[in-house]
Amino acid sequence: MADLVSKAHGETGLIIYGNTPAGVIQPLLKAFTKAYPWIRPAYSQLSDNQVYSKYQSEHAQGAHTADLLISDSIQQVVQGEQNGLFANVTPQGLTDFPAYTNQGHGAYVMSPDPVLVTWNTKLLSKNQIPTSYAGLSADVRKDPSRHPLVSYSPNNPLGYEAVYGLNHILGADTVNGYLDTYGPHTKTLDEGLDGLQYLVQGGASAGWLASGLAQAVVPQYKGLIAYGYMSDATPLTPRVITQTAGAASPASAQLFLDYIYSDAGQQVMCAAGMEASMNHFKPANGCTASLTELAKHVPARTTYLVPVSQDVVDRQKSITDRWNKALGR
Template sequence: MMLARRSRSRSRSATALAVTALALGAAMAGCSKSSTSVQPPAAATPAAPAAVADLVTKSHGESGLIMYGNAPTAVIQPLLDDFTKTYPWIKPAYSQLSDNQVYSKYQSEHAQQARSADLLISDSIAQVLQGEQNGLFAGVTPQGLANFPSYTDQGHGVYVMSPDPVLVAWNTKELSGSQIPTSYAQLAASVKNDPSHFPLVSYSPNNPLGYEAVYGLTHILGADTAYGRLDAYGPHTRTMDEGLDGMQYLAQGGASVAWLSSGLAQAVVPQYKGLADYGYMSDATPLVPRLITQTAGAASPASAQLFLDYLYSAEGQQVMCAAGMEASMNDFRSASGCTADLTDLAKHVPANTTYLVPVSQDVVDQQKAITDRWNKALGH
């Protein structure tokens, strides 16, 4: 599996790094797609993790923990509930917002010196890079990072909370057996051969996850092949800005296939009570990084760091997996039977068909060209 890691220097490489195997254990050696060696990040050595005892002491003097994020509240809530079992005096409050709102709301409030978010969660690589440039993030280091793939630490206080796989979902009343697509190539052939049976739904090009997923497809399949797939799907695709809206549209029979589904489908599909199911495309599985940062203006910095420590603990990873967020701890083994983790993903997709979208300027630079090409395929 190809996993990209951003350089911590201000001048980021536009080339995504690749590694030779799924991130499940030992540290991974990186190389670009042209096998050019990559030098270690040039930034200053990050701060050592703060001692938990010190954070606990400081957190008693803080007032709550505010988080803004793009993940559904129902997915985040199990994490908050479990966290408060260990730290009952910390009262977390989570606001579900769009990717753009996560940053605009925080920046507006921070500029007015109002109480605002201590932690930000977003898929928007462009917003994260801009936030870093504007000095919005605290350069803290969580405990436990040694137990995770090296790409988890993106530098400058930016961390991959979950590397969410892009899935395919289908309406189980419309498709069964060999009709269910298992590759983007198969889906393109099915749409061509029987378009009336394959109305499609996907994220719109305006959604960060949607765009980043297609960026990933161009790197796995090659641009020509990826755009050929878009051309096949486009005339038959209805796009939606929110993934949950697309899943509801699918379950209600508006589409038979959602060809770009967030990894969070692993959490929400069960609520559709057998009307929808999900799987993986064998020829390409982009991983979109859900990123978490502690804000430089955090009013409860110790509480925020304790939550980061919790996320990157064995317990936190178990809760994430059970909630449907991709657990990425090295050698993760589910204690509950959940399957939202990289260990399970490796059982379903070939290692060379996955790719972690990099937190890099290239993702921003390519956005107009890729979205214009996608909109052309959609007939916009």
């Protein structure tokens, strides 16, 4: 640690490219700067594809580019591994986290975001709130007019990974049946914030695929929408962080990784709405965005971390084609 601090003093800045909304990640960046006052991270919010393409383009030209990359796209991460984009560094503190936190080759799960259900509190009464995918399917079949739905698009990495996770937990035949039921009544949107806004405006009564980051955003709508968990399946979609092989500030980047996997970093992430995943995590401020809190609501057997693997990449076309068919496309 002392060696990293000494080296970081000689570096110029810390550049991070990520898909996490700037408003969500800012508390973490500020807390890190408070711990290391001479390091002021410069954060660029980009799409998943832009995170990697911008870094690769700038690195190839020898420009001062990103030291850390944050993305939800498993396909991009797998390709990044194959192209040697990542430094194979190991953050301190990983023994206090689930084994899946280390996805190998320098790729780490920054936050295992649970797939949530969201709903418009004005359109659904308490006994109409979806609590399982099976229950929602039965409700839609019984009264389709009461259940206009919204979800991520199959083209969104998180949306695809969520359905991949559902297939793993519930089985493809069961999930395809649900997709066929939901499809004709579902509006799909590429951005999660757009989906929440669609709910607020009354375009849908429920969102059956919502990012775990909704935990950070929903309170801003002052009770107009709410979120919860599906009891029969809760995929965890990985928000992956990697240190780049071409990092100009590798010591500063390593310190940031170490901070994420510390109790201090986990406290800030939980409060900001990013899923804290430290084993036996105890929130200091009552925050609820943590695997500890999730375990109070859903059985462990119904959760599954979608891995950074070639299989996730290989099955994308078949799963999204089947989903698009259910949507009538």
